Amino acid sequence: MTEQVHFLRKEKEAVLIQRKRAHSAAGAALKPLQLGKRVKEIRLGKGLTLEEASHLTGLARSTLSKIENEQISPTFAAVTKLVNGLGIDIPQLFNPAEREGTTGGRRDITRNGKGSLHPTPTYEHELLATELSGKKMIPYKSTICARSFDDYQDWVRHEGEEFMLVLSGRVCLYTEFYQPAELEEGDSAYYDASMGHAVVSLGEEDAKILWVTA
Numbered sequence: 001m002t003e004q005v006h007f008l009r010k011e012k013e014a015v016l017i018q019r020k021r022a023h024s025a026a027g028a029a030l031k032p033l034q035l036g037k038r039v040k041e042i043r044l045g046k047g048l049t050l051e052e053a054s055h056l057t058g059l060a061r062s063t064l065s066k067i068e069n070e071q072i073s074p075t076f077a078a079v080t081k082l083v084n085g086l087g088i089d090i091p092q093l094f095n096p097a098e099r100e101g102t103t104g105g106r107r108d109i110t111r112n113g114k115g116s117l118h119p120t121p122t123y124e125h126e127l128l129a130t131e132l133s134g135k136k137m138i139p140y141k142s143t144i145c146a147r148s149f150d151d152y153q154d155w156v157r158h159e160g161e162e163f164m165l166v167l168s169g170r171v172c173l174y175t176e177f178y179q180p181a182e183l184e185e186g187d188s189a190y191y192d193a194s195m196g197h198a199v200v201s202l203g204e205e206d207a208k209i210l211w212v213t214a
Contacts, residue, residue: 035079040068042086057085080153087159108132115141122146122198124206137214141167144201144209149174155196162193162213169207174198 043053043064054061058081066072067082074082082088108129115126124143129135146152155176164173165188173181173189176196183189191197193213201207 034070035074036068036070039064039082039086042088043068046086048086053086057081059085077153083158106132120145122151137212139210139212141208141210144169144171144199144207146198146200148200149198151200152198156198157196158193158213160193160214161190162197162211163190164188164199164212165210167208167210169205170202171199171207171209172202174200 043050048056050061050064054064057064059078063072063078067074067078108131110128110130113126115128116130118125118127122145124145126141128139128141166183166185168185170182170184173183174197175181175191181189182202199209
């Protein structure tokens, strides 16, 4: 049920067309995903061979190679296996590799509606502060498209902790070890992201939330 993932180019276009979402007059164009390149960076960063990554993710070595070389677009199920097998957080697929060293006095401003857009079958993410590399936390706003827990194939789970704040609308937060919780505008939740979790919108309008993953 992992989300948030997600990311076939054709799937993106279909989601955008189907949902008929109009962006600002300036036009909020989606950046080329280059998911294969990012997967390879993550694999190499973890010191994994294709064989080792294949074992961890359950994907055939040939499939991984084709994904990394942009020869095929991974299915929703394949992206889920990549995220779980490599032990990464979904937004890491969109962020550039972290750089060594520390830098003081950093700042990044993201104007309203100007974040990096990445739609998925269950969420539509807007990544924030994308100019900064090596962040200790990943902030992003999401439009919750899912209307039922059944919209997910499995629990969403990844390393780290997560904070969410409902910006508008109403949502139901499902967590693996707790009863579902309905949250309204202004409500928030903080939870262990390795615990299975998922969020769905309640009502006719898609809810919007702010997420911070660390």
